[in-house]
Amino acid sequence: MNRVVSKDVSRFFQSEHEDKGVRFLFNQNISYFSGENGNVAKIHLSSNETIQSDLVLVGVGGVPNIEIADNTKIEIDNGIRVDSACRTNVEDIYAIGDCTNHWNKIYQRYIRLESVQNAIDQAKVVAENISFGDVSYDSVPWFWSDQYDIKLQIAGVSQNFDEVIIRGNALEKSFSCLYLKNRTLIAVDAINRPRDFIHSKNLIYHKTIIDDDKNNIKEIDLKEYLHKS
Template structure:
């Protein structure tokens, strides 16, 4: 009897899972189940080049459509898994089907965090997580003038940059006192605030959103401090939540994500999990991490497939992320949580610099703005848990790679 792997989820990680299984010459059946109407595609470009129209939908896909025409692969799109029966080793879908598995891989991803405020269901209010979401926002961009973005994280600022470059009026509302406060230093926040303000984006920091105003369609946003901001449409980007309910309902351990080991295996030896929905042990930082990162999703997918196919692999890597805003590429290596010292390499006035974070003398993270070399070289230093004097780090006459002894 042919072995079968069922992949729950059809996002970026799922596309990598199928590709890796084929690469490993897996001989069994592969069933891919996802609730969207699309085959696996990349999400990062959605708020960047796809929103701006510089990237076509065809180029979003992880693999060309004919890749999935392989008789070994079966796709079930617009299908939701409602239950995992671990004892019977089956999953049940919302159309009533029961599908057996030998191995199940949970690539469930995440969903947008929704704002529980008055007016959130008005027409013209958007979130950004899917191709369909972007198509709705694009339609607004073609016919409206005033955009309000709620949230000044990666998504909010990337959307603000795209919309502003098209000539629309843009206001960004953020509860924190600086942009991207969860992920970058005050120095990097200040730099990006200046960039957005210089280009005409109006920033409303240290204020929350009280309500979205309108009858059928939104026409304004009311802040908690009483300001009424005109809005022809609104885009909300206030974070994401991991999709873990299917796993927890099945008795799979969940603690801020589906708990996996460094082989991407859950507490059920026949069930693996990868991507945004997981919490994994990281030896570099000495703690469990739940990462919202494409790199993490892809590398975990490769790790899970290796282990399923009998090639023992242990996952622990330096996390990394990126954001494109205007002509600025922000690349982040590592996690800066708990840093006690910051070193700046280069001059922000040159629009090319790096912010390096240390904790107890060790480099733990780097924010690199238009500095790809600093980004790449700092990853190696972080992985090595290198101790480097801050004065040495600040010396731009020395390359970071030369500091790794």
């Protein structure tokens, strides 16, 4: 999870899973599977360890599918590159979704996102642009994950943050991590704290500067900062 959340949040979820009996194996590769009677039975690791198994879930899809643009003039750069209106460099050709590397107006850089929200909102932008005029995509990225009795809600992109402020208490399974860059809120990871998620999402959109004392930020209702945006 380090790819999308902080180390604090990653460690929290790892601990929760381990408490439920999940075993993590890091820095391992799967060499091959073996089976019996047409079903998977064993997982053979590069460390020579063998794991008994009757079900294997394989996670794939982290590489953008750009084959559709092969042998075209469409620009490729960590995906199909599009502007803030989801237009490619080829006239009248648009692209949306996980395969796109789009210009993000909030972060002022190109970003590729694997997100249901991103795909849906980009589709709305393209439909509007094809039908009526020139609309830019300016949504705050958001994500979610439900694990056991824990709801993780993420708003924004935390890459390149220079400060993190933790609100709440991880021991009570209710806390949030606010990510700042140059004192501006750029992202939040909210664990069982929906209010922090909702208010932070608005603050991120308005590029709100959080310049209070850190202890005050840990306690204040984030809604108060909306008046300063």
